[in-house]
Amino acid sequence: MQTSARDDKPLSGKVAVVTGASSGIGAAISRQLAAAGAKVAMAARRENLLKEIQDEISKEGGVALAVKCDVMNRAEVKELIQHTESTLGPVDILVNNAGIWVIRCMKNLHEEEWNQQVDVNIKGVLNCIGAVISGMCERKRGHIVNMSSQNGKTVIPLVGIAVYTGSKFFVEGMSRTLRQEVCKDGVRVTCIQPGEVETPGFARYLMTMEDEQCKQLYTYPRPYQILEPEVIAQAVLYAVTQPEHVAVNEILVQPREAPL
Numbered sequence: 001m002q003t004s005a006r007d008d009k010p011l012s013g014k015v016a017v018v019t020g021a022s023s024g025i026g027a028a029i030s031r032q033l034a035a036a037g038a039k040v041a042m043a044a045r046r047e048n049l050l051k052e053i054q055d056e057i058s059k060e061g062g063v064a065l066a067v068k069c070d071v072m073n074r075a076e077v078k079e080l081i082q083h084t085e086s087t088l089g090p091v092d093i094l095v096n097n098a099g100i101w102v103i104r105c106m107k108n109l110h111e112e113e114w115n116q117q118v119d120v121n122i123k124g125v126l127n128c129i130g131a132v133i134s135g136m137c138e139r140k141r142g143h144i145v146n147m148s149s150q151n152g153k154t155v156i157p158l159v160g161i162a163v164y165t166g167s168k169f170f171v172e173g174m175s176r177t178l179r180q181e182v183c184k185d186g187v188r189v190t191c192i193q194p195g196e197v198e199t200p201g202f203a204r205y206l207m208t209m210e211d212e213q214c215k216q217l218y219t220y221p222r223p224y225q226i227l228e229p230e231v232i233a234q235a236v237l238y239a240v241t242q243p244e245h246v247a248v249n250e251i252l253v254q255p256r257e258a259p260l
């Protein structure tokens, strides 16, 4: 039988869900997984931005689905997965990319922002895993990619990101234990640990710092070349295109001039 060009791609026949797909790293991941043949459900709150990226992917011959979803809302996450599975098929790959970080010293008590970072970076990740993990284990295959950070690997000597760092340490610890739980069920769990990446989020958080202590330490633009979102997308693509018996568990990617 004649196979189409799409059938020969490394992710042909796979269904991926990418959260935080309306911007930055998540948008780059969506583009690269679609280009590799996956059918990609892109989730975020800004549906207009998702649809723009969906159009781009479609014009390139890819398959993408824009789904408005707030990962903090478990019902919306369940609906995201149900809609994806009824439209594209069972979820093979979940990329938990949605995340926020606020650069504020804790002594200044921006407690609502603390809660927001916990709600997105921790509870949002758990909501998404909770929506896919049973199905993946039943099907004896699946891949969960959690967007951690260099700040999930170690404490960077930067003030103002204590809560963010804690949220990514959670991602790392949870991922390592989940990996042990599901490795015999054919499910892989990968943590991606980017250093500084030039994205709208990165710029926004650095340009809205209020604490003088943070401003002195964390200047923007950065004094060295930082990463492009596509570099992180390539790391994700590498992890999810390995043979089923191969687990790429952690990928740390940093600017050459800013190693841990």
Ligand SMILES: NC(=O)C1=CN([C@@H]2O[C@H](COP(=O)(O)OP(=O)(O)OC[C@H]3O[C@@H](n4cnc5c(N)ncnc54)[C@H](OP(=O)(O)O)[C@@H]3O)[C@@H](O)[C@H]2O)C=CC1
Pocket (backbone or CB within 6 Å): 019, 020, 021, 022, 023, 024, 025, 026, 043, 044, 045, 046, 047, 049, 069, 070, 071, 072, 097, 098, 099, 100, 101, 120, 124, 147, 148, 149, 150, 193, 194, 195, 196, 197, 198, 199, 200, 201, 202
């Ligand atoms: N840029 C960097 O230097 C680094 C980033 N990271 C991590 O990479 C990930 C992406 O960051 P980056 O691309 O830089 O940031 P951006 O701010 O550019 O993108 C963040 C994405 O997350 C989405 N998002 C935020 N809150 C929610 C929510 N409640 N529900 C659904 N989606 C949400 C946003 O979509 P919308 O607002 O439309 O909902 C957006 O698509 C984050 O997890 C971050 O911690 C890790 C290390 C370094």
Ligand SMILES: N[C@@H](C=O)C(=O)O
Pocket (backbone or CB within 6 Å): 101, 149, 150, 151, 194, 195, 196, 197, 202
């Ligand atoms: N910029 C921070 C966001 O995640 C980081 O370098 O980790």
